[in-house]
Amino acid sequence: xxxxxxxxxxxxxxxxxxxxxxxxxxxxxxxxxxxxxxxxxxxxxxxxxxxxxxxxxxxxxxxxxxxxxxxxxxxxxxxxxxxxxxxxxxxxxxxxxxxxxxxxxxxxxxxxxxxxxxxxxxxxxxxxxxxxxxxxxxxxxxxxxxxxxxxxxxxxxxxxxxxxxxxxxxxxxxxxxxxxxxxxxxxxxxxxxxxxxxxxxxxxxxxxxxxxxxxxxxxxxxxxxxxxxxxxxxxxxxxxxxxxxxxxxxxxxxxxxxxxxxxxxxxxxxxxxxxxxxxxxxxxxxxxxxxxxxxxxxxxxxxxxxxxxxxxxxxxxxxxxxxxxxxxxxxxxxxxxxxxxxxxxxxxxxxxxxxxxxxxxxxxxxxxxxxxxxxxxxxxxxx
Amino acid sequence: xxxxxxxxxxxxxxxxxxxxxxxxxxxxxxxxxxxxxxxxxxxxxxxxxxxxxxxxxxxxxxxxxxxxxxxxxxxxxxxxxxxxxxxxxxxxxxxxxxxxxxxxxxxxxxxxxxxxxxxxxxxxxxxxxxxxxxxxxxxxxxxxxxxxxxxxxxxxxxxxxxxxxxxxxxxxxxxxxxxxxxxxxxxxxxxxxxxxxxxxxxxxxxxxxxxxxxxxxxxxxxxxxxxxxxxxxxxxxxxxxxxxxxxxxxxxxxxxxxxxxxxxxxxxxxxxxxxxxxxxxxxxxxxxxxxxxxxxxxxxxxxxxxxxxxxx
Numbered sequence: 001x002x003x004x005x006x007x008x009x010x011x012x013x014x015x016x017x018x019x020x021x022x023x024x025x026x027x028x029x030x031x032x033x034x035x036x037x038x039x040x041x042x043x044x045x046x047x048x049x050x051x052x053x054x055x056x057x058x059x060x061x062x063x064x065x066x067x068x069x070x071x072x073x074x075x076x077x078x079x080x081x082x083x084x085x086x087x088x089x090x091x092x093x094x095x096x097x098x099x100x101x102x103x104x105x106x107x108x109x110x111x112x113x114x115x116x117x118x119x120x121x122x123x124x125x126x127x128x129x130x131x132x133x134x135x136x137x138x139x140x141x142x143x144x145x146x147x148x149x150x151x152x153x154x155x156x157x158x159x160x161x162x163x164x165x166x167x168x169x170x171x172x173x174x175x176x177x178x179x180x181x182x183x184x185x186x187x188x189x190x191x192x193x194x195x196x197x198x199x200x201x202x203x204x205x206x207x208x209x210x211x212x213x214x215x216x217x218x219x220x221x222x223x224x225x226x227x228x229x230x231x232x233x234x235x236x237x238x239x240x241x242x243x244x245x246x247x248x249x250x251x252x253x254x255x256x257x258x259x260x261x262x263x264x265x266x267x268x269x270x271x272x273x274x275x276x277x278x279x280x281x282x283x284x285x286x287x288x289x290x291x292x293x294x295x296x297x298x299x300x301x302x303x304x305x306x307x308x309x310x311x312x313x314x315x316x317x318x319x320x321x322x323x324x325x326x327x328x329x330x331x332x333x334x335x336x337x338x339x340x341x342x343x344x345x346x347x348x349x350x351x352x353x354x355x356x357x358x359x360x361x362x363x364x365x366x367x368x369x370x371x372x373x374x375x376x377x378x379x380x381x382x383x
Numbered sequence: 384x385x386x387x388x389x390x391x392x393x394x395x396x397x398x399x400x401x402x403x404x405x406x407x408x409x410x411x412x413x414x415x416x417x418x419x420x421x422x423x424x425x426x427x428x429x430x431x432x433x434x435x436x437x438x439x440x441x442x443x444x445x446x447x448x449x450x451x452x453x454x455x456x457x458x459x460x461x462x463x464x465x466x467x468x469x470x471x472x473x474x475x476x477x478x479x480x481x482x483x484x485x486x487x488x489x490x491x492x493x494x495x496x497x498x499x500x501x502x503x504x505x506x507x508x509x510x511x512x513x514x515x516x517x518x519x520x521x522x523x524x525x526x527x528x529x530x531x532x533x534x535x536x537x538x539x540x541x542x543x544x545x546x547x548x549x550x551x552x553x554x555x556x557x558x559x560x561x562x563x564x565x566x567x568x569x570x571x572x573x574x575x576x577x578x579x580x581x582x583x584x585x586x587x588x589x590x591x592x593x594x595x596x597x598x599x600x601x602x603x604x605x606x607x608x609x610x611x612x613x614x615x616x617x618x619x620x621x622x623x624x625x626x627x628x629x630x631x632x633x634x635x636x637x638x639x640x641x642x643x644x645x646x647x648x649x650x651x652x653x654x655x656x657x658x659x660x661x662x663x664x665x666x667x668x669x670x671x672x673x674x675x676x677x678x679x680x681x682x683x684x685x686x687x688x689x690x691x692x693x694x695x
Contacts, residue, residue: 002486006475013474210470214531216453217434218487219460 003225007232010205011198018198026244029183029190030251047094047128048073050084059104059149063157064135068097071131088120095119095128107139108149135160177261180252181341184265185334187244188310191273192301192330194240196280199233200293203284226376230281230369237277241270264340264354271358271365272333278368279329285372304330314338329364332357384411386445387539387570388433393442395425395432395594402428403439404594410539410572415565417585418574419681425594426574427467430541433572434464446539460488463537463569467544469528471516477527478503478512481534488535502534505560522553529557533564540564540571546580558584578681590685597688602681609687611637611679613656617646617664618673626669633663 011018049072055061068074075093078084087093098116100106106113115136119125135156142155205211206229215225245266249257257265283296305311307321308330314322325331336357343350388410395403403425410416418426431437433444435453444451449458471480481499489495503509506526516524529545542561546554561584565571575581581588582602589599598605612635622641630639630648635656638649650656657676664671686692 001490002483005486006472006479006483009479010472010474205472205474208470210466210468211472213436213466214464214470214484215487216436217459217462217464218484219456220487221456222453 003220003228004232007202007206007229010202011236014198014201017201021197022194022240022243025190025194026240026247029186029244030247032182032186046071046073047124047131048075048092049128049131050075050078050087050093050096051099052096053099054101055099055103060107060139060153060156061099061104063153064099064103064139067135067157067160068131072128088118091120091122091124093120094122094125095132097132104149107143108147108152110143112140176256177341180248180256180261180265181337183248183252184269185310185337186305187269188272188308188330188334189301189305191237191240191244191269192276192279192304193297195237195273195276196283196297196300197294198236198240199277199280200284200287200297201290202236203229203233203281204288204290204293207284207288209288222376223373226373230277233277233281234274237273237280238270241273245269260346261340261343264343264351265337268333268336268340268354268358271361272329275329275333275361275365275368278365278372282368282372282375285375304328307331308334310334329361332360332364336361384413386410387412387447388572389443389445390429390433391443393429393432393439393444395428395437395439402594403432406442406591406594406596408589408596408599410570411587412570413565413568414586415561415571415573415584417581417588418572418591419576419578419581419588419685420591421576424576424591426576426591427543428594429591430543430572430574434462434541461538463533463535463540465529465532465540465542465545467547469516469524471524471527471531473516475515476512477508477514477516477519477530480516480527481530484531485534488537498534498536501536502530505533505563506530507556520550521548522550525549526553526557526560529560533569536567536569538569540569542571542573544575545573546575546577554580578685581681588681590681590688592685592689598684605681605684606679609679609683610651611649611683611687612652613650613676613678614683615648615650615657615660615674615676617648617660617671618644619646619669619671620644622646622669626667629667630663633659 049068051065051068051074053061053065057065072095075087078087078093078096084093084096088096096118100113100115103113103115115132117129117132119129138159139152139156142152142159147155206215216222245257248262248265256262279300283293283300287293287296304325307317308314308325308328309317309322310330314325314334317325322331336354339350339354339357343354386409388408390406390408393403393406394401406425406429408416418429420426428437432439432442433446433451435444435451435455446455446458447461449455451458472483475483478499481502482495485495485498485502489498500509503512506529508523508526508530511519511523511527516527519527525545525548529542532542533540545561546557549557558580561571561573573581573585585602587599587601588605590597590605598608619641621644627639627641627646630636630646633648635650635653636648637651638647640647648660653659657674660676661674664674682692
């Protein structure tokens with residue numbers, strides 16, 4: 001009771017810092033949900049291309065140039081070679097295409113005329129090459145069958161007219177829960193930063209060497225004292241979690257979260273908050289300098305958020321990074337959020353992987369408490 | 384009287400430096416034992432080893448007949464400690480701090496409230512109980528530090544230099560409080576490098592240097608080791624070499640020192656040395672402005688035993 005009372009009195013003494021930290025970090029989380037893209041269709045980008053035509057603009061040559069005009073941005077005024085080089089370097093022009101003499105005739109005769117190209121670096125140049133190669137591949141395929149140049153040109157144009165409309169289906173299906181997923185995945189950072197900073201701030205008072213010595217020589221058992229402190233840390237963390245979830249209802253809308261999805265998001269966040277508390281508790285048992293605590297909080301909260309996909313979707317992260325992320329509880333928390341977003345039916349098969357992730361996160365919590373207590377026991381003597 | 388603390392052959396090293404070297408001591412029930420020594424002599428290290436706050440290399444420590452260890456919670460319940468550094472929460476008031484540390488031992492609220500008020504009264508902080516530590520002066524902070532260590536009325540109290548950097552008023556208050564604790568039945572281990580405090584307060588003294596006990600006993604027993612009966616100090620404006628040589632020939636004088644107009648004459652025997660000296664000055668027509676005599680101090684004992692001053 002005495003220890004708990006002192007814990008909350010110290011917390012109250014730091015109430016300004018606690019409220020400021022909690023509100024700022026949680027507001028960060030709410031702002032983040034509006035930063036994601038909601039685009040559901042795909043539109044191809046047009047690369048900029050310079051064309052030097054050394055052939056007559058008739059037949060296949062004319063068709064090729066018209067195709068390029070349709071599918072790329074044709075740039076003019078680059079007759080000066082130095083200027084063209086600069087444009088390629090600065091990627092103002094991505095591809096230079098030189099159509100050789102007798103191009104239309106050679107294609108009609110089934111030959112394979114060489115198109116000289118120069119390109120800039122980057123994916124836009126690759127895209128331009130794909131556009132050029134598409135025409136040449138189709139032209140050469142039709143040139144193998146004996147057709148007049150007029151018929152050949154008509155066949156090529158018809159083949160090139162067909163195009164595919166690309167639509168991102170998954171976003172359409174899960175768009176309702178993309179914002180809650182982003183909101184709760186960002187909580188990996190907000191909850192970690194908030195819980196670690198505040199708990200370590202309070203615990204640093206108990207960890208001052210002089211106070212620690214006095215606690216150590218008292219009759220209260222070290223294990224009991226640690227449990228009391230951990231229990232109070234958990235109480236603070238649960239309050240921070242409840243605030244974050246309630247704010248979620250306000251920001252995302254009551255209807256979005258007042259369902260099974262919302263319950264799963266909240267439960268997953270609660271399990272992760274417990275884990276964040278144990279991480280904070282472990283840090284406070286190891287590091288006693290308040291300056292170092294801030295640095296460690298940044299490494300843990302920012303590091304795990306970047307590595308596990310709280311800021312950047314996991315799909316964009318390299319396999320090596322994701323492989324490493326498997327050793328962090330944040331990975332399983334964020335993965336569970338992504339799985340909650342995908343849920344279509346609430347059956348055992350879909351819920352179980354999410355529950356399994358929660359169990360893994362809880363396992364991490366137990367491990368952190370055990371390590372913290374071992375460290376604490378070792379520090380029962382001051383030297 | 385039975386032993387409250389028994390330390391046998393305690394040795395503690397920091398790498399190659401022996402902080403405590405084969406130290407053995409006993410503390411009797413109801414006494415104030417002074418651990419006296421210069422800074423770095425091993426007083427605090429010895430205390431921390433006894434309290435199981437430090438691992439030690441060798442030796443045995445028993446408190447109330449039980450071997451001391453970090454898990455000896457029943458023994459710890461009877462101990463109070465006042466560390467050299469002020470150990471209080473900046474976020475709690477004076478009352479809150481004493482209540483917290485007392486609460487680690489006393490669970491009953493009513494008893495605890497009584498004990499906290501007793502502690503406030505003992506150190507004279509009743510009027511400051513609502514203040515925060517940062518609002519207190521250095522002396523009052525030290526008193527709070529003591530109150531936090533003794534509020535639960537322990538049977539054995541360790542006080543580690545509790546009067547360092549304290550004003551005279553607070554020092555007197557602290558020393559009076561410690562005497563009262565002893566009178567109430569507590570056994571006290573008092574570490575300090577202030578010999579005056581030890582002389583006023585302690586029933587028995589152990590003098591430490593380089594982690595070793597160099598002398599122990601009551602104040603009188605220790606002073607007997609100094610081989611000095613009395614020191615007479617005289618302020619004399621001017622002395623010729625002949626006059627100075629005359630002092631050395633006085634009976635029972637073992638040492639004469641003259642510096643900056645102050646003459647120090649050390650007697651190794653004799654009862655009325657001050658009277659004899661005044662008579663000598665009168666006879667030899669030596670003018671003086673001030674004269675006083677003093678008994679040997681523990682510093683003289685330390686000087687005799689180690690060849691250096693206690694505060695070196």
